[in-house]
Amino acid sequence: MSVSSIPIPSKFNKLQVSEWFKGLQNDICKALEHCDGKGIFEEEIWQRSGGGGGRTMVMKDGSVIEKGGVGFSEIYGSMPTRIAESFRVERDNEFFATGVSVIIHPSSPMIPIIHMNVRYFETSCGKRWFGGGIDLTPIYIDINQAKDFHKALKKICDKHHPAYYSQFKERTDDYFFIKHRNETRGIGGIFFDKLSETEDISMAALFEFVKDVGSAFIPIYTGLIEENRNEPYGEKEKAWQKLRRGRYVEFNLIYDNGTKFGLDTGGRIESILMSLPPEVNWAYNYKPGPGTREEMTQQYLKKGIDWLNL
Amino acid sequence: MSVSSIPIPSKFNKLQVSEWFKGLQNDICKALEHCDGKGIFEEEIWQRSGGGGGRTMVMKDGSVIEKGGVGFSEIYGSMPTRIAESFRVERDNEFFATGVSVIIHPSSPMIPIIHMNVRYFETSCGKRWFGGGIDLTPIYIDINQAKDFHKALKKICDKHHPAYYSQFKERTDDYFFIKHRNETRGIGGIFFDKLSETEDISMAALFEFVKDVGSAFIPIYTGLIEENRNEPYGEKEKAWQKLRRGRYVEFNLIYDNGTKFGLDTGGRIESILMSLPPEVNWAYNYKPGPGTREEMTQQYLKKGIDWLNL
Numbered sequence: 001m002s003v004s005s006i007p008i009p010s011k012f013n014k015l016q017v018s019e020w021f022k023g024l025q026n027d028i029c030k031a032l033e034h035c036d037g038k039g040i041f042e043e044e045i046w047q048r049s050g051g052g053g054g055r056t057m058v059m060k061d062g063s064v065i066e067k068g069g070v071g072f073s074e075i076y077g078s079m080p081t082r083i084a085e086s087f088r089v090e091r092d093n094e095f096f097a098t099g100v101s102v103i104i105h106p107s108s109p110m111i112p113i114i115h116m117n118v119r120y121f122e123t124s125c126g127k128r129w130f131g132g133g134i135d136l137t138p139i140y141i142d143i144n145q146a147k148d149f150h151k152a153l154k155k156i157c158d159k160h161h162p163a164y165y166s167q168f169k170e171r172t173d174d175y176f177f178i179k180h181r182n183e184t185r186g187i188g189g190i191f192f193d194k195l196s197e198t199e200d201i202s203m204a205a206l207f208e209f210v211k212d213v214g215s216a217f218i219p220i221y222t223g224l225i226e227e228n229r230n231e232p233y234g235e236k237e238k239a240w241q242k243l244r245r246g247r248y249v250e251f252n253l254i255y256d257n258g259t260k261f262g263l264d265t266g267g268r269i270e271s272i273l274m275s276l277p278p279e280v281n282w283a284y285n286y287k288p289g290p291g292t293r294e295e296m297t298q299q300y301l302k303k304g305i306d307w308l309n310l
Numbered sequence: 311m312s313v314s315s316i317p318i319p320s321k322f323n324k325l326q327v328s329e330w331f332k333g334l335q336n337d338i339c340k341a342l343e344h345c346d347g348k349g350i351f352e353e354e355i356w357q358r359s360g361g362g363g364g365r366t367m368v369m370k371d372g373s374v375i376e377k378g379g380v381g382f383s384e385i386y387g388s389m390p391t392r393i394a395e396s397f398r399v400e401r402d403n404e405f406f407a408t409g410v411s412v413i414i415h416p417s418s419p420m421i422p423i424i425h426m427n428v429r430y431f432e433t434s435c436g437k438r439w440f441g442g443g444i445d446l447t448p449i450y451i452d453i454n455q456a457k458d459f460h461k462a463l464k465k466i467c468d469k470h471h472p473a474y475y476s477q478f479k480e481r482t483d484d485y486f487f488i489k490h491r492n493e494t495r496g497i498g499g500i501f502f503d504k505l506s507e508t509e510d511i512s513m514a515a516l517f518e519f520v521k522d523v524g525s526a527f528i529p530i531y532t533g534l535i536e537e538n539r540n541e542p543y544g545e546k547e548k549a550w551q552k553l554r555r556g557r558y559v560e561f562n563l564i565y566d567n568g569t570k571f572g573l574d575t576g577g578r579i580e581s582i583l584m585s586l587p588p589e590v591n592w593a594y595n596y597k598p599g600p601g602t603r604e605e606m607t608q609q610y611l612k613k614g615i616d617w618l619n620l
Contacts, residue, residue: 044595058594058595060593060594067592067594069594179573180573180576180579180582181579242589246586246590249559249563249590249592250563250583253559253560253563253564254563254564254573263489263490263564266490269490269491270594270595272490273560273592274594276556276592277592278591278592278593279552279589279590279591280556280559280589280590280591280592281588281589281590282377282559282583282586282587282588282590283370283588284368284370284377284379284580284584285354285368285580
C-alpha cells in the first residue's frame with residue numbers, strides 16, 4: 001500500500017504529524033550537538049520491508065553525552081498480527097505509525113538520563129491516537145531540579161487540559177516501575193497513550209499538545225545539562241551511576257513495552273536497543289550507607305511522590 | 311508442612327539429593343577459592359517464608375573470578391499457582407525443590423563464562439524429576455577448547471544413556487539462544503529438564519547421572535582457568551568482553567526461564583540476579599572487523615555446530 005490509501009481527515013493530517021516529528025528530530029539533534037560542543041550525531045537510514053522506515057541519529061563520546069539516540073520512524077502497511085493484538089484492533093487493517101524517541105545517557109553522573117517519546121498511530125478503519133511523554137532518571141536526585149522538571153511538565157499539560165498532569169504523572173509512576181526492585185526507574189514525568197479525540201478535544205488540538213511536549217525537550221534538557229555539567233564527581237559517583245544504569249537496563253529489557261514489541265516484531269535491533277546505557281555494572285547486594293546521597297536518591301524512587309509540593 | 315510429609319520412595323530419597331547438592335556447593339566453592347588463590351566466597355543464608363531456604367555464596371574481585379555465585383536452595387511447602395502452572399501439575403499439591411547453580415564471570419576475557427545447574431523437583435502426588443546442565447560462554451572461541459568441553463560432556467552422557475548427549479546438546483542450542491540477535495549465548499553444552507524415571511532408567515540411576523554432571527564442573531572449569539589464565543590481553547579484549555557480557559544480560563533478562571520465574575514469584579532478587587555480569591557495555595551498532603578473532607567468535611555463535619567433529 002501507499003501512505004495515501006489511508007483517508008485523511010479534514011484539518012488534521014497524519015503526514016503533517018510525521019513532517020513535524022521529522023523536524024523535531026532535527027531540532028533536537030542540533031540543539032544537543034550545540035550544547036555538547038564536541039559530539040556529533042551520526043545518521044543511519046533504515047527501511048522496513050513491509051513499508052516505511054526511519055532515521056536513527058546516534059552520538060557517542062561527546063563532551064557531555066556519552067551515548068545518545070534520537071530516532072525518527074514512519075512506518076505503514078498491512079498490520080502484523082502482533083500489532084493488531086497489541087492495539088486490540090481488527091487484524092486485516094492497514095496502519096500508519098510515526099514517532100520520535102530520545103534517550104540520552106550523559107557521562108557525568110550529575111546529569112540525569114532523559115527519555116522522551118512522541119508518537120502517532122492510525123488504522124485504515126479510522127482509529128487514531130497519540131502517545132508519548134518525558135521522564136527523567138537522575139543518578140542523584142536533586143529535589144529542586146525534580147520540582148522544576150515537574151513544574152515545567154505541569155505547565156504544558158495545564159495549557160491543554162486540567163486533568164492531564166495528574167493523570168499522566170500517575171501513569172508514568174505506574175509504568176516506569178521496576179517491580180522486582182520495588183522502585184521507580186527515576187522521578188517520573190508524564191506519559192500518555194491512546195490519546196484520542198473526544199467531545200472536549202479534537203485531534204488537531206491533541207496534536208498541539210503533543211507538539212508542546214516534544215518542543216519542551218530541548219529547553220528542559222539543555223537546562224539540566226547547563227545546571228549540572230560543572231558539578232564535580234569522582235569514582236564513587238561513577239560507580240553509583242553504573243549501578244543505576246543497571247536498573248535502567250533491567251527496566252528496558254524486562255518491562256518496557258516498546259522494547260518487547262520491537263524485539264517480538266523483528267524490528268531493527270540496534271535502533272531498539274540504542275536505549276541501553278554504556279558502561280553498566282551489577283554488584284551483588286549493594287546497599288548505600290545510611291545518610292549518603294545514594295541512600296537519599298533510593299528513598300525517592302517511589303510511586304506517588306508529589307514533587308510539586310515537596 | 312514439613313519436609314517429611316512427602317512420601318519417600320525406596321532406594322531414592324529427596325533428602326539424599328539435597329544433601330549431595332549441599333556438599334557439591336561446598337566442594338565447588340573450595341575448589342574455586344583454591345584455583346583463584348585470592349578471592350573468598352562470602353556466605354549469605356536466606357529463608358523462604360513458605361518453607362525452606364538456601365545459601366548463596368558470592369565471590370567478588372578474586373584474582374581470576376571478577377564475580378562468581380554458587381547458590382544452593384532447598385525449598386518446599388504448598389505449591390504457589392505460578393509453580394503449578396509452570397510445571398503443569400495440580401494446584402493444591404505440596405512441592406519440594408532443591409538445586410545448585412553456578413555462574414562465574416572471570417575478569418580475563420581469555421577465560422570463558424561458565425554456568426552450571428543441577429536441580430530436583432517433586433510433588434506430593436508423586437511427580438518427580440531432575441533438571442540441569444552445563445554451558446560455556448567464551449568471549450573468544452577456541453575451537454580446541456570447545457571440542458574438549460563437548461567431549462567431556464559427551465563422555466558423561468554416554469556413560470548413562472546413548473541418546474543423552476545429542477538430545478541435551480540440541481536442547482542447549484535451542485534454549486540458550488538470543489532470538490533477537492539470531493545468535494547462541496555461547497558454545498552451548500548440555501541441558502535437560504523433567505528427566506523422570508522410565509522403564510529404561512530409575513530415579514536412582516538418574517541421580518547418578520546428575521551427580522556426574524555436577525561433579526564435572528570442577529575439573530572442567532579449573533582446567534579452563536589453568537589453560538587460559540596466563541593468556542595476555544589488553545583494552546581491545548576487555549572492550550569485546552563487555553559487549554559479550556551485554557548479550558549475556560540480554561539473554562538472562564529477556565529469555566531465561568529461571569530468572570523470569572524467580573522475578574515473577576518474588577524470589578530473593580540478589581540471588582536471582584547474581585548471574586548478571588559486572589562491567590558491561592552496550593555500544594551502538596558494533597561490528598567486528600573482517601578476519602578478527604571477534605568476528606570468528608561471532609561466526610561460531612550458531613545452533614547445531616558439531617563441535618566434536620569440527
